[in-house]
Amino acid sequence: MLTSIVLAVAAGLLPTCLAQLASTFKYPIGPLTSSSTKWAVKICDVTEYGTPTTDLGPPLLAAFNACKSGGVVSIPSGTYPMSTFVTLSGGSAWAINLEGTIERTGTTASGNMIAIESTTDFEFYSSNGKGAIQGYGYEFLEQGGYGPRLLRLTDVTSFAVHDIALVDSPAFHLVLDTCSQGEVYNMIIRGANQGGLDGIDVWGFQIWIHDVEVTNKDECVTVKSPAQNILVEDIYCNWSGGCAMGSLNAGTNISKIQYSNVYTVNSNQMYMFKSNGGSGFVSDVLLENFIGHKNAYSLYINGYWSSESVQPGEGVLYESIKFSKWTGDCTEGSARAPIYVDCPASAPCTNITLEDIAIWTDEGSEEYYKCVNDIDSHGYCLNSGSTFTPNATVTSTVTAAPSGWSAPYMPSDLSTGFATDSSIPIPTVPNTFFPGATPATARAYKG
Ligand SMILES: *[C@@H]1O[C@H](CO)[C@@H](O)[C@H](O)[C@H]1NC(C)=O
Ligand SMILES: *[C@@H]1O[C@H](CO)[C@@H](O)[C@H](O)[C@H]1NC(C)=O
Ligand SMILES: *[C@@H]1O[C@H](CO)[C@@H](O)[C@H](O)[C@H]1NC(C)=O
Ligand SMILES: *[C@H]1O[C@H](CO)[C@@H](O)[C@H](O)[C@H]1NC(C)=O
Numbered sequence: 001m002l003t004s005i006v007l008a009v010a011a012g013l014l015p016t017c018l019a020q021l022a023s024t025f026k027y028p029i030g031p032l033t034s035s036s037t038k039w040a041v042k043i044c045d046v047t048e049y050g051t052p053t054t055d056l057g058p059p060l061l062a063a064f065n066a067c068k069s070g071g072v073v074s075i076p077s078g079t080y081p082m083s084t085f086v087t088l089s090g091g092s093a094w095a096i097n098l099e100g101t102i103e104r105t106g107t108t109a110s111g112n113m114i115a116i117e118s119t120t121d122f123e124f125y126s127s128n129g130k131g132a133i134q135g136y137g138y139e140f141l142e143q144g145g146y147g148p149r150l151l152r153l154t155d156v157t158s159f160a161v162h163d164i165a166l167v168d169s170p171a172f173h174l175v176l177d178t179c180s181q182g183e184v185y186n187m188i189i190r191g192a193n194q195g196g197l198d199g200i201d202v203w204g205f206q207i208w209i210h211d212v213e214v215t216n217k218d219e220c221v222t223v224k225s226p227a228q229n230i231l232v233e234d235i236y237c238n239w240s241g242g243c244a245m246g247s248l249n250a251g252t253n254i255s256k257i258q259y260s261n262v263y264t265v266n267s268n269q270m271y272m273f274k275s276n277g278g279s280g281f282v283s284d285v286l287l288e289n290f291i292g293h294k295n296a297y298s299l300y301i302n303g304y305w306s307s308e309s310v311q312p313g314e315g316v317l318y319e320s321i322k323f324s325k326w327t328g329d330c331t332e333g334s335a336r337a338p339i340y341v342d343c344p345a346s347a348p349c350t351n352i353t354l355e356d357i358a359i360w361t362d363e364g365s366e367e368y369y370k371c372v373n374d375i376d377s378h379g380y381c382l383n384s385g386s387t388f389t390p391n392a393t394v395t396s397t398v399t400a401a402p403s404g405w406s407a408p409y410m411p412s413d414l415s416t417g418f419a420t421d422s423s424i425p426i427p428t429v430p431n432t433f434f435p436g437a438t439p440a441t442a443r444a445y446k447g
Pocket of ligand 2: 321322351
C-alpha cells in the first residue's frame with residue numbers, strides 16, 4: 001500500500017488503495033518543483049546575507065527575500081543562534097535546506113521562531129538528516145512559562161517538511177494552519193515532559209503526515225477543524241499525550257480522516273476525540289492498526305472533555321467513525337476504560353464501529369468498557385438501536401485478557417520523559433516509527 005501511495009504521489013496520480021480517502025490526493029501533494037531544480041535556479045546561502053553566526057534571523061529573512069521567487073535558501077552545516085524571529089511571507093517555488101542547527105537565543109515569549117506564510121511550492125528539509133531546530137524550551141519552562149513556537153506554516157500549499165529534528169520547543173513544535181496538498185515526514189520531535197508542547201497540530205486539506213516520532217506529554221499528531229482528507233500513518237508517540245482530534249468547538253467541520261499504524265507508549269491516550277458542547281460534525285474517520293502500551297486511556301471519545309470550557313451548541317456530532325485492529329495494554333483498565341465512548345447527550349454518536357479491539361490492563365485482573373449516548377453503532381458496548389436513553393451508561397466488565405491483545409514493542413522505548421529544567425539532546429531521525437515498518441520515503445539521515 002505504501003509503495004502504491006509513493007508511486008501515485010510521484011506520478012501525481014490518485015492512489016486508489018485508500019478507498020476511505022479516495023479523494024485525499026486528488027491533486028499531487030508536496031512541492032511542485034524538485035529541490036534540484038530549485039538549486040539550479042538560485043542559491044541564497046545565509047552566510048552571504050549577513051552574519052548568521054551572530055543572529056540567523058536577519059540573514060535568513062534577507063536570503064528568503066532574494067530567493068522567494070524561485071531558489072533555495074541554504075543554511076549549511078554549523079550552528080546558528082537565532083535571536084530575531086522571522087516571518088517568511090509570500091513567494092513560490094523555493095525551499096529552505098537546513099543542514100545545520102538553529103538554536104533559539106531570542107527571549108520573546110510568544111510567536112514563532114520561524115513562520116512561513118502564504119506561499120506555495122515550498123520545501124523545508126535537511127538532505128543529511130541532521131538539520132535541527134533547538135528551542136531550549138527549558139529556559140522558559142523552568143521559570144513556569146512558555147516561549148515561542150518553533151515552526152508554523154499558515155496558508156501554505158504544495159509543500160513538504162521532512163528529515164528535520166524539532167527539539168525542546170518552548171511551546172508547540174509544528175503547526176500546520178490551513179495548509180493544503182502537503183506532506184510532513186521523517187521527523188523527530190522531542191519536547192519536555194509537560195503539557196502545552198504539542199508535537200504536530202494540523203488543520204487544512206489533503207495532507208499526508210507519516211513517519212514521525214513525538215515525545216512531549218501533549219498532542220502527538222492532532223487534527224483540528226476544519227480538516228478534510230488527512231492521512232496520518234506510521235507514527236510513534238513515545239512518552240507523549242497521544243494523538244487526538246480537538247479540542248473541537250462550534251462549527252466543527254472534519255471529514256475523511258485516516259490514521260493507520262500508530263504506536264503509542266506511556267501516553268495519556270492512544271486516541272481521543274475531545275469536545276465539550278460545540279456544534280458541527282466529525283465524520284468518515286478510520287483509525288486502524290493502533291498499538292498501545294502503558295497508556296492511561298486508549299480508545300476514547302470524550303464529548304464532555306472537562307479541560308475545555310463548554311462551547312456553544314448541542315454538542316459535536318461524531319458519525320461514521322471506525323476503530324479497527326487495536327492491540328496492546330493500558331495502565332489500569334478498571335479505573336480508566338480502554339474502550340470509552342462518551343458522546344454528547346443532545347448529539348448522540350451515530351454509526352460508530354469498533355472491531356478487533358483487544359487491550360488488556362497492566363494493573364489488576366479486570367477492566368471495563370463504557371459507552372454512553374450512541375445509536376446505530378456496532379461492537380462491544382455500543383448501541384445498535386436507533387433510539388437511546390440520554391446519559392444511560394452501558395458498561396461491560398472484562399475479567400480475562402481479550403484474545404490477541406499482546407502486541408510488539410518498539411526497539412527502545414523511553415523509561416522516563418525529558419525534564420523541564422535541562423537541555424534536551426538533539427536526536428537523529430530514526431529508521432522506524434511503527435513495529436516492523438520502515439519509512440515510506442527513505443530518510444535522509446545515513447549514519
Ligand atoms: C465543510 O468544509 C467543506 C470543505 O471546505 C465545505 O465544502 C463544506 O461546505 C463545509 N460544510 C459545512 C456544513 O460547513
Ligand atoms: C457507517 O460508517 C462506515 C465507515 O465506518 C461507512 O462506510 C458507512 O457508509 C456508514 N453508514 C452510514 C449509513 O452512514
Ligand atoms: C447528561 O450528562 C451531561 C454530563 O454530565 C449533563 O451535562 C447533561 O445535562 C445530561 N443530560 C441529560 C439529558 O440528562
Ligand atoms: C523512544 O525511542 C528512541 C529511539 O527509538 C529511544 O532512544 C528513546 O529512548 C525513546 N524515547 C524517545 C523520546 O525517543
